[in-house]
Amino acid sequence: MALDCNNSQLLRQAERSSMLDVRRNLLSGQIAELLLTRVRAGEWALGQKLPGETVLAAQLGVGRSTVREAIRELAGKGVLQPRQGAGVFVTALDVQEDWDSVVRRAAITSVIEARVAIESEAAALAAARRTPADLRAARRALRARAERYHDVEELVDADMAFHRRIVLASHNEILLELFDGFVPRLRPAMIEMLRIRPVRSPEDDHTAHLAVVEAVAARDPAAASRHSRTHLESMKTILS
Incomplete structure (x- = not known):
């Protein structure tokens, strides 16, 4: 008791x-x-x-x-x-919103604009800093991408993997983290876009991506940045 x-x-x-x-x-x-x-x-x-x-x-x-x-x-x-x-x-005048929440809420065109800034700089850095291993990995990712035009989801995933390889070759962890933050927001929009508007010319599309790799291989930062920017801005036009 x-x-x-x-x-x-x-x-x-x-x-x-x-x-x-x-x-x-x-x-x-x-x-x-x-x-x-x-x-x-x-x-x-x-x-x-x-x-x-x-x-x-x-x-x-x-x-x-x-x-x-x-x-x-x-x-x-x-x-x-x-x-x-x-x-x-x-140390700050307001609470900073969670990065993932910002990206999820952002308009797709805003995400693409940010990608232009990030990836064109990453491509330039990749041209200056890439290693032979980086270049081999980028070429493998490009070949894998070229084999995925038959399936929209596979093509989008292969495309993201290719672009990530270029960013990896920049050897800048901040750019890589920013790129990775965009992927979940962009992937569904890209899949939806390609289902409505399939790639008209896989050859031209592949050539646009190959131009980035060749500029990186040639260690030409200006060309790498230019080709990356041109490709992404054309995608923004399609999505707008």
């Missing part, structure tokens, strides 16, 4: 502790939103130091621990940055 009583007390304590944690998290979230609103309103400029925890706690009518949790939340979102012994500083 005593054991049952102890267990009941422990359960009630755990429930109270859990409810306190929930309330604390909700409150710190609300305080984080209030601080973010003040940052957005320009109360603190970029790079400016916030008042101390004690001052903020008094202003907001909460405890210092709640302010501390709110600051930690905004620091995780890149808005604030606590600096040991110096205080808390504004």
Whole structure:
């Protein structure tokens, strides 16, 4: 009987502790939103130091621990940055939206425009930095692409794999990450487009891609960039 009583007390304590944690998290979230609103309103400029925890706690009518949790939340979102012994500083004027969400919402033409900027630069860098292995991989990807005109989905996947090979040859991790971010957004649109408007001339299409590879092989950054840009801008025209 005593054991049952102890267990009941422990359960009630755990429930109270859990409810306190929930309330604390909700409150710190609300305080984080209030601080973010003040940052957005320009109360603190970029790079400016916030008042101390004690001052903020008094202003907001909460405890210092709640302010501390709110600051930690905004620091995780890149808005604030606590600096040991110096205080808390504004590092962004708003929460940066998740990159994948931005790409998913963007119009296809906007995605293509960004690809033009990224891939034309990647092609130029590839021409300057490519290794023999990079060139062999790009040629293999191009051959694989040439064999996929019979199936729309396979062609789109082979096309993406080819373009990714060129970006890989640039040896720039940021450009590669940006390219990879576009693929999920672009793939369905490309499949839909090619089902409505199939490739008119596989030979011309292949030649346009071959021109990029040959410029990379010749270590001609200007030509590689030009051929990449021309191809992608023609695709943008079709999708517009």
